[in-house]
Amino acid sequence: MIRHVSWRTALLVLAVISLGYGASGAGGGLIETAHAHALPGSVLTFEQQSQETLHLTLQFPREDLLIAAPALAALGEQAPGQSLPQPLVDQLGDYLSHHLALSEDGNSLPLRLNGAHIASTYQPQLGDYVLVITEWNVTTEKPEPDSLLLQYDAVMHEVRNHRADVYWQTPDGATRPLAGFGFFHSSHGVRLNLQKARKETAEQK
Numbered sequence: 293m294i295r296h297v298s299w300r301t302a303l304l305v306l307a308v309i310s311l312g313y314g315a316s317g318a319g320g321g322l323i324e325t326a327h328a329h330a331l332p333g334s335v336l337t338f339e340q341q342s343q344e345t346l347h348l349t350l351q352f353p354r355e356d357l358l359i360a361a362p363a364l365a366a367l368g369e370q371a372p373g374q375s376l377p378q379p380l381v382d383q384l385g386d387y388l389s390h391h392l393a394l395s396e397d398g399n400s401l402p403l404r405l406n407g408a409h410i411a412s413t414y415q416p417q418l419g420d421y422v423l424v425i426t427e428w429n430v431t432t433e434k435p436e437p438d439s440l441l442l443q444y445d446a447v448m449h450e451v452r453n454h455r456a457d458v459y460w461q462t463p464d465g466a467t468r469p470l471a472g473f474g475f476f477h478s479s480h481g482v483r484l485n486l487q488k489a490r491k492e493t494a495e496q497k
Contacts, residue, residue, distance in 0.1 A: 335458075340436065384426065436486070438486060441484070
């Protein structure tokens with residue numbers, strides 16, 4: 293079966309080939325491909341759903357996911373705005389479970405995938421592209437934990453210039469930045485200061 297390849301994916305492949313054989317050598321060429329990649333990174337947004345439960349929305353561009361996880365190629369055939377087949381949701385959840393983890397005071401926290409869908413979006417400098425959006429529940433040990441340790445390298449384990457931005461969402465829908473990082477800062481985990489985000493929210497009321 294012939295698959296249609298987007299212009300962004302084609303350009304990324306060409307960049308790898310051309311820069312890989314450039315004057316800088318194979319290693320240098322692969323590093324330079326970071327500058328050819330233009331899609332946004334992952335966005336993780338946390339909010340307090342109830343005592344001892346956080347809600348996490350995680351989203352990233354579909355094209356990057358398909359480069360990082362070819363086994364999820366069926367996602368490329370799904371139309372935005374429609375429900376994903378449950379077997380595909382399960383497959384996506386299995387992939388993310390190997391690249392997403394949270395801990396509190398050294399103890400791993402259970403994450404439950406509640407659903408996933410894809411949505412089309414647009415940015416003037418990028419044009420149209422598709423997001424994969426997943427919704428999770430995180431059970432915490434404390435009613436409102438002060439901080440969490442996030443371990444996340446989805447997509448970026450292959451697309452090395454892919455980045456992740458993490459936010460705290462307030463009850464009124466406003467967001468506060470918690471962290472931003474790339475692949476080389478993800479291996480040891482990233483500390484999320486939820487207490488500071490809550491304090492800043494209270495001070496602005």
